[in-house]
Amino acid sequence: MIPTVAEDRLDARQLAEAFRQFSEASEALTGAYAGLQAQVGQLTERFSVLMEALPAGVVVLDRAGAVLQVNRVVERMFATVPPGTLWSHFSGSRLVATETPGEWAVACGDGPRRVTLQEAPLESGEGGIVLINDVTEAHRARLAAERTGRLAAMGEMVAGLAHQLRTPLSAALLYTATLAQQDLKPGDRDKIGLRALERLRHLEKLIRDMLLFARGETLGREPFPICDLVAELAHTLEPVARAKGIALAVECDCGRTEVVGDRKAVAGALTNLLENAVQVLETGGHIRFDAGVEGAHACFRVADDGRGIAPELQSRLFEPFFTTRPDGTGLGLAIARGVARAHGGDIGIASEPGRGTTFTLTLAMGA
Structure with a gap:
């Protein structure tokens, strides 16, 4: 069927409409796209301003873990972090684990x-952000x-320290003065000399423990x-325990695990x-020393079958200068x-x- 002239005019009008x-929709889409580009530009600018304003270091990663962007804090820390660098490789070569x-x-x-790291993946799964906080101060x-706490504790116990220092020093001086007597038999001289040396060694240990406590562990x-x-x-320890008639049992069930530390x-x-x-046990006593891994910690246990410790004393055992032994320093x-x-x-x-x-003494495996 051949279309009429009227039908041709109708098709032309429909095509024109x-x-x-289409032109209106295209213009609307172009305007919307331009608006979105403007919004993206504003968001990008705000993100950049926020990145630079943050006191923490910020590293933006892609889904492969490569660096996309860093802020000035990160640049000051590391001088340069080239875009595209795998963050895991970079951080592994520049960051060193501490004792904490x-x-x-x-x-x-x-x-x-000193810094801490916090890694957070993006909800979209398209990458993540690493926050680096400087905790040096x-x-x-x-x-x-x-x-300060250690020094304060030492100040509070200065009188007790003077007594602890005076006692072995006085004994050593007494033994040494006795050695000066001319009528001492050789056997007595040797015994007194050994006692003086024992007191001097005790004095040395006391002073060493005090300095170690005041200075802290490096x-x-x-x-x-x-x-x-x-x-x-x-x-x-085994010869010391055997000489006193104490049985020592040792077991290590760690699977050759290593700990990083001092x-x-x-x-x-x-x-x-x-x-x-050893010191609290009598002849015939038993000590069990074992080690193993429990979760994220290495665990060491020293158990004895001695007389035990009263509950009211247990809470004070770790106080500086508190001791239940006459020859103890109270610092161990x-x-x-x-x-x-x-x-x-x-x-x-x-x-x-x-x-x-x-x-029970524990150490963090990742320390």
């Missing part, structure tokens, strides 16, 4: 700084507060196997617990707790009169 509507879990050391232009304030960082440390301590300081803290157990457990806490752990006690005592 459709073209007009969750804190990292970074070498900046104005000296070493907070760390310094914490160290200063700890040192912790090094090195990985060391738990089992090796346990074996070394057992080898050192090996010497940890060994000193555990030695203090072991020596305390306080220093040991400081070492444990510096490694992200602590020391706990479980004791019951007549049923023995167990000390």
Whole structure:
């Protein structure tokens, strides 16, 4: 069927109307797109201003973990972070774990700084943001507060310290004066000389413990196997326990796990617990020393079957200068707790009169 002239005119009008509507829609879309571009520009500008205004460092990552954008705080910390760099590789090469879990050391232009990291993925799954907070001043304030607390404790106990220092010093002077007598037999001279030396060594230990407590632990960082440390301590203590007629049982169930921290300081803290157990036990007593991994912590236990500790004394055991032994300095457990806490752990006690005592020292695996 051949279309009429009227039908041709109708089709032309419809085509023209459709073209007009298309043009209007196109213009509307163009305007909307321009509006969106303006909004994106404003949001981008606001985001950039916010990035630069934040006191924390900000690193924007894409979904692959590569750096898209950083703010000036990050640039000041690291000098440069090239876009496209994998953040995991970059941070692994520039950040060094410290003795405090969750804190990292970074070498900046104005000296070493301490930072914490917080990573948050975007809800869209298209990347994430890393916040870097500088906690250097907070760390310094914490160290200063700890040192002030130690010095305050020493000030409160100065009278007791004078007594503790005077007693071994007076004994050493007395023994030394006796040695000057001409009519001493060789055997007596040797005995008195050994006693004087013993008192002087006790005095030296007391002074060393006081200085260590006042100064605080300067912790090094090195990985060391738990089992090796346990074996070394057992080898050192076993002859001492055997000489007193005490049985020592040792077990390490850590699977060759390593801890990162100050090996010497940890060994000193555990030695203090072991020596305390030997000193409180009589002949025929038993000590159990074991180690293992519990969750995110390495766990060391020193248990004895001695007379136990009264509940009212347990709360005071870790107080500086508190001791239940006449020859004790009262600083060993306080220093040991400081070492444990510096490694992200602590020391706990479980004791019951007549049923023995167990000390538990923990260290954070990621310390």
